[in-house]
Amino acid sequence: MENFVVSARKYRPATFRSVVGQQHVTTTLQNAIASQHLAQAFLFCGPRGVGKTTCARILAKTINCEFVEEHVRKSRPISELIQAQPDIVPDALLTAKDPDNTPFELEACGKCSSCRAFQENASFNVHELDAASNNSVEDxxxxxxQVRYAPQQGRFKVYIIDEVHMLSNAAFNAFLKTLEEPPSYAIFILATTERHKIIPTILSRCQIFDFNRIRVDDIRGHLRHVATQEKIKAEDDALHLLAQKADGGLRDALSMFDQMVTFSGHDLTYKDVVQNLHILDYEYYFRLVDALLTENLSATLLLLEEIMQNGFDLHNFVVGAAEHLRGLLVCKDPVTVQLLEVSDNIRSRYVQQAQAAPLPFLLSGLNLVSLCDREFKQAKNQRLHVELTLMKLTYLNSAVQFARDLSAGPAASASNGEAKKKSSVTTPAAPAPNGQLVADGTAEAPAAYGSLNGTGTPRLAPAAPVNTAELAHAPADPEPIVPVESGVEELHDTPSIEDEGATQVPATARLRDTVPHVEIGRPSMAGHEPGQPAVTAAPMPPPRPGMPPAGKPLGLGTKLPGLGSLSAMKAQMEQQAAAGKAAVDTEPSGPTTGLPAINDEVLQRVWKELTEERKPVSMMHYSLLNRPVQANEQHLILLRVDNPVQEDLFNELRAEFLGELRRRTGYPRLNVQVEVVERVETGRKLYTSTDKMDYLMEKYPMLLEMKQKLGLDVD
Structure with missing residues (x-):
């Protein structure tokens, strides 16, 4: 019985052209061979199964090929080689009409002795080393x-070190000198999946090639080639699913392909792949979105139960639902359909379902599912957590539509009956005061009693219809508030549930002097010079109808004015604030000469009071103001500070502090000038114990005498 060879080894690329999905690497290596610019060390990095070791072997095979040696390095024409050595010329060039002018990709011939020895794993010029098991300094x-010995046949000796990141630091350091200056015939090819574990001194000595993950379409095409060679009938959806599950690794895709062929024989179907690999099929998610769009909660929960009965993980289901919604989102625009890496049949179903799914539903649904994914591990009852998310998704369209109806306003909601019928949430009709409801949505108002009828019952006058939209906003029956969950944009202002009368408007700040004036002996609203008329504040305008009286705070017993008078109320408050500020800050204009002398005792007392008031608020302000001051004849106070930081600190509180200082002292032209005076240290610094002892002995000579008598020393 013939030994079975797995597809990953049987169909391993033998030429640069057959390498899948790494054209940027193969083209660079071919150009380097053709131009004879080969480096002494290469580093191939990338994920597993993308062709790092394969490209290293192809490179080692190509640079020792006799055809490359004769044609590239010795510059012999192809026509001459065909006449002299036809056994080393590739078959494609042998059949060409003009081989010297025929463009071709530089590849190994596969026919010379060096190529045959390599294909039979008998080449002495190629050495492969596994760094995972040979990671010590001795290795x-x-x-x-071995590098010291030149090759007996061929031009180069190639050393391929796989998983080079497994070498120890000592082994890396022992390898540095040889890697930097090897013999002319030695080439090192290092391969690794974890580039970040390699020390920088190794990286700087290598040419680095980054291998990419192989695209899904490229893997599917290679699987189709293998299936054709093995005479296996395979569906495109099945091969595409295998390529997706491979996660960019061709070796993984070929391994799963062999497993599926063993399971299903020579007829590989999509159902067989889904069943054997235990994959959540696209069909589950298409059914899920159909149930969500029709607001069928029962079908949604039963689908979740079916998924769990089949043994699938709930977290994988949530992640797959997010990917499915993302696929529907990119299919909303024909330009972005190419971003969806699925087969053509599945892509057409995505496009069809994306047309039926509204864009707000997809965006909000993605938000909800992503939130469920983030909080899944922290949930105690994970199934209930997923079910709550599905319930929100089921009625997501109704929530969005209802939010839009509310944003249209009360009048539009009352007049648009069709929108009310489409919404899944209905507003109950307002009952009439006498307990009766009118069929057309309006309630009958209480009728006036007229004459008695024959039975002695008072006859009612015709009732006037009352619009229910007005009753819905009455305090006794407020409009129902629908909570908007995460993922649904709130398109309207949520009405407040607090009593409007309890809302308090902060009163305008007004300064009231509680300290008797120095000269006149009674409080004043604005500072003024003795003997000059006081500057009084502007009179308050009379209160408007509906406004509370001045000085009375707006509390629970005060009713706020209507929304239409808010602008007038705001203007009045700004006018009061401007009048109060003018009363405090206005200074009389005039010459600065002839000002009255300042009572220094009053100035010092007021300054100290303001300083003490700042102490519980900020110790920085207290330490800044707690220093002696004095005013000159120009009413200018010079405040000396230690550094520019204190100057900036005073400038921040200058306006408030200066206004209060002028008001309490009664001198409106007082001003403060800040001057930075840096301290100059003139005293001697005592750092060491010897310095301190010398200082004490100079000050107290008896210490020197005691030290000498007792034989003491400074330690």
Whole structure:
């Protein structure tokens, strides 16, 4: 019985052209061989199964090929080689009409002795080393000893070190010198999946090639080639699903392909792949979105139960739902359909369902599912957590529509009966005062009693219809508030549930002098010079109808004015604030000469009071103001500070502090000038114990005498 060879080894690329999905690497290597600009060390990095070791072997095979040696390095024409050595010329060039002018990709011939030895794993010029099991200094020393010997056949000796990040730091350091200055015939090719674990001194000595994850379409095409060679009938959806599950690794895709062929025989179907790999099928998510769009909560919960009965993980289901909604979102625009990496049949179903799904539903649904994914691990009851998310998704369209109806305003909501019928949330009709409801949505108002009828019952006059939209906003029956969950944009202002009368408007700040004036002996609203008329504040305007009296705070017993008078109320408050500020800050204009002398005792007392008032508020302000001051004949106070930071600190509180100082002292032309005076240290600094002892002995000579008598020393 013939031994079975897995597809990953049987169909391993043997030429640069057959490498899948790494054209940027293969083209660079071919150009380097053709121009004879080969580096002494290469580093191939990338995920697993993308062709790092394969490209290293192809490079080692190509640079020792006799055709490359004769044609590239010795510059012999192809026509001459066909006449002299046809056994080393590739078959594509042998059949060409003009081989010297025929463009071709530089590849190994596969026919010379060097290529045959390589294909039979008998080449002495290619050495492969597994760094995972040979990671010590002794192994690197043995490798260095082998590098000393030149190749007996061929031009280069190639050393391929796989998983090079497993080398120890000592082994890396032992390898540095040889890697930087190897013999002319030695080439090192290092391969790794974890580039960040390699020390920088190794990275700086290598040419680095980054291998990409292989695209899904490229993997699917290679699987189709393998299936054709093996005479296996495979569906495109099945191969595409295998390519997706491979996560960019061709070796993983071929391994799963062999497993599926063993399971299903020579007829590979999509159902077989889904069943054997235990994958959540697209069909589950298409059914889920159909149930959500029709607001069928029962079907949604039963689908979740079916998924759990089949043994699928709930977290994988949530992640798959997010990917499905993302696929529907990119299919809303024909330009972005190409971003969806699925087969053509599945893509057409995505496009069809995306047309039926509104854009707000997809965006809000993605938000809800992403939130469920983030909080899944913290949930105690994970199934209930997923079910709550599905319930929100089921009625998401109704919530969005209802939010739009509310944003249209009360009048539009009352007049638009069709929108009310479409919404899943209905507003109950307002009952009439006498307990009766009118069929057309209006309530009958209480009728006036007329004459008695024959039975002695008072006859009612015709009732006037009352609009229910007005009754819905009455305090006794407020409009119902619908909570808007995460993922649904709130398109209207949520009405407040607090009593309007309890809302308090902050009163305008007004300064009231509680300290008797120095000269006149009674409080004043604005500082003024003795003997000059006082500057009084502007009179308050009379209160408007509906406004509370001045000085009375707006409390629970005060009713706020209507919305239409808010602008007038705001203007009045600004006018009061401006009048109070003018009363405090207005200074009489005039010459600065001939000002009255300042009572220094009053100035010092007021300054101290203001300083003490700042102490519980800010110690920085207290330490800044707690220093002696004095005013000159120009009513200018010079405040000396230690640094510019204190100057900036005083400038921040200058306006408030200066206004209060002028008001309490009664001198409106007082001003403060800040001057930075840096301290100059003139005293001697005592740092060490010897310095301190010398200072004490100079001050107290008896210490020197005691030290000498007792034989003491400073430690």
């Amino acid at each position: 690197i020393r043995s490798l260095v000893e």
